[in-house]
Amino acid sequence: MTDSPDQPRRRYGIPLSALSESQIDAIRRIPRHDQAKPPRLLERRSVDIFLSGDYWQMEKAQIFRAKPVVVAPSARLPDPGMVVAHDGYGIPLLISRDKKGQVHLFLNACTHKGAALIEDCVVKKWSTISCPYHAWTFGLDGRLIGVPREETYADFDKGTRPLTHLPCRESGGLIWGILDPRAEADWSILDDQIASDFEHLGLPDWHVYGHRRFDLDANWKLVMEPFLEGYHVQRLHVNSIGPQGMDMFADVVSVADRFGLHTRQTSGRGNYAPEVLDDPAINVRSYITHAYNLFPNTVVITSPYYTSVMVIMPVDEGRSRVDYYMLTESAPDNPKAEELYARSFAIIQDVFGNEDFKASELCHRGLASGAVPDVIYCGMEAPIPQFYEGIESVMAKAAE
Numbered sequence: 001m002t003d004s005p006d007q008p009r010r011r012y013g014i015p016l017s018a019l020s021e022s023q024i025d026a027i028r029r030i031p032r033h034d035q036a037k038p039p040r041l042l043e044r045r046s047v048d049i050f051l052s053g054d055y056w057q058m059e060k061a062q063i064f065r066a067k068p069v070v071v072a073p074s075a076r077l078p079d080p081g082m083v084v085a086h087d088g089y090g091i092p093l094l095i096s097r098d099k100k101g102q103v104h105l106f107l108n109a110c111t112h113k114g115a116a117l118i119e120d121c122v123v124k125k126w127s128t129i130s131c132p133y134h135a136w137t138f139g140l141d142g143r144l145i146g147v148p149r150e151e152t153y154a155d156f157d158k159g160t161r162p163l164t165h166l167p168c169r170e171s172g173g174l175i176w177g178i179l180d181p182r183a184e185a186d187w188s189i190l191d192d193q194i195a196s197d198f199e200h201l202g203l204p205d206w207h208v209y210g211h212r213r214f215d216l217d218a219n220w221k222l223v224m225e226p227f228l229e230g231y232h233v234q235r236l237h238v239n240s241i242g243p244q245g246m247d248m249f250a251d252v253v254s255v256a257d258r259f260g261l262h263t264r265q266t267s268g269r270g271n272y273a274p275e276v277l278d279d280p281a282i283n284v285r286s287y288i289t290h291a292y293n294l295f296p297n298t299v300v301i302t303s304p305y306y307t308s309v310m311v312i313m314p315v316d317e318g319r320s321r322v323d324y325y326m327l328t329e330s331a332p333d334n335p336k337a338e339e340l341y342a343r344s345f346a347i348i349q350d351v352f353g354n355e356d357f358k359a360s361e362l363c364h365r366g367l368a369s370g371a372v373p374d375v376i377y378c379g380m381e382a383p384i385p386q387f388y389e390g391i392e393s394v395m396a397k398a399a400e
């Protein structure tokens with residue numbers, strides 16, 4: 001992010017004025033905690049949306065193979081000449097950044113006879129990708145550039161066998177792809193305001209401090225749910241970030257704004273009162289949390305000194321994988337920063353892994369037992385049914 005000339009660059013935190021106008025407007029709409037009034041509502045969703053294999057097959061065909069999904073934060077491949085394999089969506093993928101800085105998404109399958117080009121999911125700094133089987137070599141832009149003993153092929157044109165491209169786009173510091181090479185590349189789901197917000201939060205320029213994969217026995221939407229509501233925070237997290245622990249948050253609903261199918265929740269932390277914003281020197285992230293739920297399966301949450309990016313990838317109706325990334329402004333370059341980041345990474349893995357994700361698994365198991373015919377949502381959970389309306393509208397359109 002670039003600072004305006006009259007604004008000195010701060011390390012470890014940003015002032016309110018560095019945010020987008022839209023983010024500032026949302027922050028100004030946060031009431032004092034004791035004046036926050038959640039709506040009253042009762043919404044229901046059938047347990048079938050979490051348990052049914054048929055419902056999952058529809059989501060897969062109409063959303064996860066048809067619409068853009070996040071594959072990684074841009075910071076995963078910060079420099080030109082980087083490539084990484086990605087196996088989270090059940091399709092073998094390669095993500096590369098070519099020497100011009102352009103990001104590409106390919107199937108991780110050699111166009112000779114299909115061998116995986118890269119087997120692990122470790123980021124490589126390579127100028128070309130060479131197949132382990134017969135050493136066909138590809139550029140990071142996907143062109144086939146080298147074929148051993150090429151003269152033994154009759155009438156062969158290398159230009160006809162590039163890597164298989166998938167539609168791909170970088171927006172607001174996230175790499176999005178459409179996971180079907182034959183799908184029509186419809187990017188209308190991406191939202192300019194969200195991209196602008198992320199630029200103001202520095203997402204495109206930040207650094208991946210930590211990355212961890214979680215494998216969960218829960219429907220992917222049950223994993224999304226705790227990031228769409230604040231109802232559970234004082235309760236599930238009572239001993240960690242809640243009132244008996246670090247006591248970071250108030251028991252209030254956030255200011256929720258919709259941008260197309262995406263939701264932005266802006267909330268005051270426990271220490272928030274409107275007057276704190278009068279001091280231009282504050283790190284606004286120490287008082288305000290921004291939580292973005294990007295359709296369909298990505299969560300971005302700010303903390304005072306880092307940003308969490310979570311991509312929740314369904315395996316089937318009852319299993320999910322989560323790629324958790326902790327982004328920091330830069331790599332730690334002093335022991336104090338290293339200690340702060342390491343401690344934060346340990347805490348956040350514990351809170352998300354052992355509390356939120358565990359709750360998702362426990363819910364899935366309970367719903368699968370037949371305990372209730374539907375799940376009900378109150379005014380403290382209002383963004384959850386709104387999120388489901390988005391999924392339902394996309395699937396209804398696809399069915400037309």
Ligand code: FES
Nearest residue numbers: 110112113131134
């Ligand atoms: S399968 Fe890749 S070079 Fe033969």
Ligand SMILES: [Fe+2]
Nearest residue numbers: 226233237356
């Ligand atoms: Fe939570």
